[in-house]
Amino acid sequence: MKCYGGNRLLKHWIGNTDGYRVYRYLKVLRYYEYWLNTSSQCCNPITKILHAIMTNYYKLKLSRKAGKYNINICRPNSVGYGFRATHINGGVIINCESMENYCVVNSGVVVGVKTGVERAPIIGNHVELATGCKVIGDVVIGDNAIVAPNSVVVKDVEQGTIVSGVPAKFLKTTRKV
Structure with a gap:
């Protein structure tokens, strides 16, 4: 058993949870998006160089976190706020x-x-993608939809529905809140 003292023990416990790993990945992703989006607004040559350096630095850091945590969001600015990855082991x-x-x-x-x-694919608000599901191709998933575990979505999913199967088929509508 490893011996940790004080803050290192706390950091070890917190740092090894899936939620904290996703938080660290998303933090680097948001910094990368910031530097990428603001680089075109610079007019001073010094700030352009700074933006190029910082953009490349966060791009490298993001790719290292992606390899370390097995999470990969390929397109910057594609994921909205409130994104949650509950388990990332797979x-x-x-x-x-x-x-x-x-x-x-x-x-x-x-x-x-x-x-x-x-x-x-285009994915709407409040969508839940369950364990092992695949969304492939030019697909639109509507708001409040749920894709069941190990489903393969190759066609559009209506708003507020639950789909399951290979290929995914309509099961039922979700309850309106």
Whole structure:
């Protein structure tokens, strides 16, 4: 058993949770997005150089965190606020055109494009992607939808529905709150 003292013990306990790893990854992602988005607004050559350095620094840091934590969000500015990845042990790959606010993703989720298709999936607000589900191709998932575990979504999902299966089919509508 390793012997830790004071703050190191607390840091070891907190730093090894999935939630804290996702928090650290998203923090670096948001810094990268900030420097990437503000670099075009610079007019001073010194600040342009600073922005280029910081953008590349956070891009490198993001790729290192992606490899370390098995989480990969391929397109910056595609994930909205309130994003939650509850478990990341199986890896999470997100390559979507946009994922709106307050989406929940579990381990083993893959969101991406199909060969020969130009557009990536578009995911609405409050969508839950359960463990091991795949969203492939030019797909639109509506708000408040739930994709069941190990489902493969290749067609559009209506707002407020639950889908399951390979390929995913409509099961029922969710309760309105």
